[in-house]
Amino acid sequence: MDRTVRIIGAPMDYGANRRGVDMGPSAIRYAGLADGLERAGVEPIDDGDLSMPRAEERDPDADQPHGGNAKFLREIEDVCRRLCDRVAATRANGEFPLVLGGDHAVAIGSLTGSAREADLGAIWFDAHADLNTPETSPSGNVHGMPLAAVLGYGTFGETEWAPATGLDESSVAYVGLRSIDERERDLLEESELTAYTMSDIDQRGVSAVVEDALAVATDGTDGVHVSLDLDWLDPKTAPGVGTPVRGGVTYREAHAALETLSRRTEADEVLRSMDVVEVNPILDEANETATLAAELTASTFGKRIL
């Protein structure tokens, strides 16, 4: 056991349209995350949960950026600033930050924290592109915007996330996209982001696609952040998510993807940080989505059938 994985709970639901995703961290812990990590051969240390701004203070529309729509932006900035510091401190300590969401807006904190002292690549396992801005979002939900925020698209309240980070869009690869808003599509086309959709997985198989995504994320970078949104999986396999989209990866494809990632990266510890997000226990069936989240995380750290 040489690698220490620091578990950081970020029970935030301010970025999602459905309440309940704030219970994700405890559901994933309950599903056996720490045991799975130990069996994968790493040492988990649980840091507990970040505190969240009080629910009584909820005002979705406080401090909207000019002309934009980003609900609870002030609360999200507060959480992500603290999460960013925690992730950066964990990296500085030589440990691996594993962030448990919470909705996907927490990735603003984990990405910026991990990229504070490094040129970072990222692999984004998701049904969605999460590339909306307060100006383009059809919903106003910030969990549909974290990549835009960290890559410097749009105007996000007080904090300028992008300039402080060593994350370049040419080092970001999506895997499994299948739900993209019109303005996100335009942005994707103009940008240097690499997008592997579900049809790439259909045609080439998930392992080949993951290897390509890894090549994109490692080229010229110091390491890779893995962002795992559980709605990447098919809703039949992962029902406990707030924005399900039909046609996602199967149970086996998901494990194959993360095992491939683990095999290709473990020798030189290419992976730097990870977040596991969007598990919503209220919408789940007998905690199966949280269980899957725990299992897939263990696969990422090298847990194998044999």
Ligand SMILES: NC(=[NH2+])NCCC[C@H](N)C(=O)O
């Ligand atoms: N992390 C997520 N589950 N994002 C869902 C985003 C859905 C939609 N594209 C929106 O911006 O509202």
Ligand SMILES: [Mn+2]
């Ligand atoms: Mn998603």
Ligand SMILES: [Mn+2]
């Ligand atoms: Mn997402």
